[in-house]
Amino acid sequence: MMLGKNAGGLFWMFRYLERAENIARLLEAGWYIALTHAKDDGSNEWESILITAGMNAAFLEKYESYDAHSVINFLLRERSNPSSVMSAIEAARSNARMVRTALSGEVWEAVNECWMELKAILARPVTERNLHETLTLVRNRTSVVRGALHGTMLRNDIYAFARLGTFIERADNTARILDVKYYVLLPSASFVGSSMDNVQWEVVLRSVSAERSYHWLNGGDVTPQGIGEFLILDKRVPRSLAFCYLKIGQYLDLLEEEYGVRQDSQVLAHSVCARLDKATVETIFDEGLHEFLSALIADTGSLAHQLETDFRFYG
């Protein structure tokens, strides 16, 4: 038995941690492109990163052009931006404080230290010189929280809600990254591989920290089909949509086992799992990648909403 409020707090704590991590990865990818490619390609990349992060409109309210310094600081430390890394970490810690009785001491300390260190380093503007160090810190600190969760928490409902938050946020993030690149790159499914493409797809792979594993699986052959298979359907890839939904289904099954009730959210999650199981990369591209991703983003949103209701997060 646990409080509905705590279930919601855990869910959001881990959504926000995942979000902070994803934004750090996106920035890392954008920065890599800006450094390694000609100005004309690179400067545009910031816009697509802001679109992927869902922050382009908010950015344009504050700034007129996409210079590296403004984008980096907007994504990392802008207080008025509720999804900046600092805001997300603050929100994660605030949720952790609220649900502290549900967390092991080690998880709480890990998230509290994460917050303290990032607060200190993000108190001043991030320059190009310390960007890498800052992004590494975000990844390391959030990894410590995850490690403490794996190593010290009971595998019960508390754990399930934490993991559901992680995978819902991750599925949403992966779908958005693909969807943004779809517009840039795939006016038609038959369009395959110019050199500019490859730059763009590399951003995609880097922003999910998967360039090494992709190349290992595909032997250096970068195609839209290969990337689609990898990020949508391959259950070995921890950031693919199929993997995220596999986990979401499993944790909802665990809750069913614990509570003895099959909830609407579980039915919805398993219907998405079934859709992903049936699909091939060819059918997805034929029927429209954008349509497929839009439907999945919408389903993920509905699922999050249904979890709220099924498990009484707010009353």
Place this chain on the structure above:
Amino acid sequence: MGHTDTQFDEMLAGLDQARPPYEGYYDWFCGEDLKGLRRKSAEAEAFFRRIGITFNVYGQEEADERLIPFDIVPRIISAREWAKLERGIEQRVRAINAFLHDIYHRQEILRAGRIPQHIIAGNDAFLPQMIGVNPPGGVYTHIVGVDLVRTGEDEFFVLEDNARTPSGVSYMLENRETMVQMFPELFTQLNVRPVSSYPQLLRRSLSDCAPQNSPNGKPVVAVLTPGIHNSAYFEHAFLADRMGAELVEAHDLRIEDGRVAMRTTQGYQPIDVIYRRVDDDYLDPLTFNPESLLGVPGIMDVYRAGNVTLANAPGTGIADDKALYSYMPDIIEFYTGEKAILPNVPTWRCSEPDALAYVLEHLPELVVKEVHGSGGYGMLVGPVASKKEIAAFEKKLRAKPSNYIAQPTLSLSTVPILTKAGLAPRHVDLRPFVLVSPNRIDMTPGGLTRVALKKGSLVVNSSQGGGTKDTWVLGD
């Protein structure tokens, strides 16, 4: 009893001469080097930050969460000193509970004329809604914090009783945990009585007061907090965690089938005991404060029906009201038939003409407090006030004497803290924590020692530069 510089130091009787309770510690201390100890202090601070032992300060965004400074030199109390404090506090707590039962039932003490009617009748802390209510288990103050000060070898005084929702016990526990981690050798060498069982005792004590007719097999206990922005939120979460109780806010609760129930992932589940860390006013908007959006509508009806335990009971504030404080020796005698073991600080009630005359003549030596004030507001500290301030205060006092009490400025004892230059004496007080259940009273040996970190200062409040120390009670 004016303020003098010959204050009593609890550790040192003279240069390099430790008093008996401190002998073992002082030997150890003299063998340590200052630099190493200063490093330990910094370590302790980092530890507190990492654990998140902070308190919130309202309206200061940057300093949103602050640490209460911790001093690594312990405050040590001998077995003999503690035995006397324990007896005195137990007597006091029994009297307070008997008084509360009486004042909300037959009011014998008023009929007997031992305390004047007007002190109760005109007092906001007295809740008419509690008249005739019988709390489950018959206990009013499940948790009490008694503030003590010391002025000499055998001179302890009760400065204040905290019978509503005393806080600070989490510092008592975390201070000890920190000390054991940093100086394990001290705890193997010296016979320090442990404090760590407090959360289990609290849980047992609360469970023992659960309603008899509970639908739950084992009593379900919850801690009710105003939320993460409350200054003592850390403590609320800490205690819930250590007791294995749920930490709830009012919006997690509602009344179902005549019981208080909390919203869980599987629907509403009844609760038996609520350790509430919210004020009376915010308990039930239907009974106390219709303007309040906080609270659980109807919870007082469930309470009156005996279907939930609230700890502490509503209305206990009448027992720690300043206007009542000076009657505590009479209250103790009335209900226990014994003289008070621990004395009050002598107090003049300005409502009485003789006392008022004395106070007016001695303003520069006295501390004058507003009867209903708290947190040091509306107070005159004679020895440090200017002539102008005293004159202004005199006017207020003459206009409404019954609004004030006066006390001598006590020369509080000191315990050294660690400074850059080594040990330096600072004033301290002590708040032991007492648990009351139907059949027993439990006292954790020690309590929270607060210390005024500024040289010469008598203010130990954490909001005004106070810190804390670990408090050791030695075994026999």
